[in-house]
Amino acid sequence: MSITQLAAVPSTHPQVPAFRGRIGRDAHGGHYAVPRRYRLHLTTACSDGLRIAVVHSLLALDDICPATFLPAVPDCPGGGHSALRPLYEASAHRYSGPALAPVLSDAWSGRIVSSRTPDILRDLDRCFGDDRSSLYPCGAEAGIEEIERLCAEGVEEAAQRAGRAGADEAERASALDVLLGTLGELDRRLTGSEYVLGGQLTAADVELWVTLVQLDIVHRQHLDASAVHRIAGHPALWAYARRLAVHPAFGRHLDLDGISRRHQARCEGLEAAGAAVRILDWEAHVTEAPDASRR
Structure with a gap:
């Protein structure tokens, strides 16, 4: 197996101020909704x-x-x-x-x-x-926040931990257990359901789809082939990702080359055998999306 060291740059920016302004519905707040403002x-x-x-x-x-x-x-x-x-x-x-x-x-x-x-x-x-x-329909906020948490902790964080584990087999196994358990739960939710919260497209679907893109295009670069095959073994989940990639609002923004170049410019990890195992043929599905583009 060939292992290459990718270029390293700082992954956090503590010196960046947090801008947390909000847009209000009327002029009583400092920022209110005006077209093209x-x-x-x-x-x-x-x-x-x-x-x-x-x-x-x-x-x-x-x-x-x-x-x-x-x-x-x-x-x-x-x-x-x-x-x-x-x-x-x-x-x-x-x-x-x-x-x-x-x-x-x-x-x-x-x-x-x-x-x-x-x-x-x-x-x-x-x-x-x-x-x-609305992508945040009344009554769905708790469900959306739950999917955001599952994606952040159960997929993104767990995949990063597994990729960083190196020779620490116990740490890698623990992280993979969390990742595969989360993917299994999401797969069950999507079995027989068009969207992750039921029959309506919501912000939870945007969150989950982007997380799956990152998992396949970025995080699998640092996992072994066996782990990637296990990740791929969730048919409802990846069929869902494939279906949304064809949707014009999703597929037209999927810059596969840009994601890869950004990852290579920032990453401190080691490339592993899972990099050669593709879960989805994203290019084929993106070309099916109307107005597909590359930025």
Whole structure:
């Protein structure tokens, strides 16, 4: 088995300020919903940027809240985007850290409203979306939050732990148990169900689909072939991922080359045998999606 060391860069940015503004429904708040007042700045090679791009398309917000798509690999030292630096410098006094995406900016002030993905997603839906096609329907919030937790802890964190375990077989086995247990639960939920919370497409499906993309395109690079085959052994789950990849709001934003290049530029891990085992042929499904594009 050939093992290669990938380039390493810092994976966290503690010097980046947290912008947590929210958009309100009326003028009583500092930021209120006005068409074309706000702009998204995203890279779909980033999992958070991909989540926002899919929701943005599902809500058909191109004219109401325009989006600027940034390169897959940041062009500044430290991982930032030069195009975002004026926004950061206007929003944080003497800011010298990396200018990271995603960002929701306010054209009226030239400053950043929010860089927190869960808030951006909910504000786009609540303030600009159509109530009849809400991705956060009344009564579904607890279910959406549960799927977000399962994806973050049971899939993303567990896959990262398994990939980092190296020669620590006990740690790798423990992490894989969590990962496979979570995938098994999600597979059971999707057996006989079109979407993860039932018959309606919600933000939980965006969360889960992006997590599955990351699992196959990124995390399997650091797992052995046996683990990847076990991950692939959840037919309802991967059929669901395949079906959503054909949906234009999902597939048109799937930048496979960009995700891979971003991962290689940032990753500190070792490539393992699972890198050669593909779970889905994403390219084939993406080309079936109307208006498929690459950024």
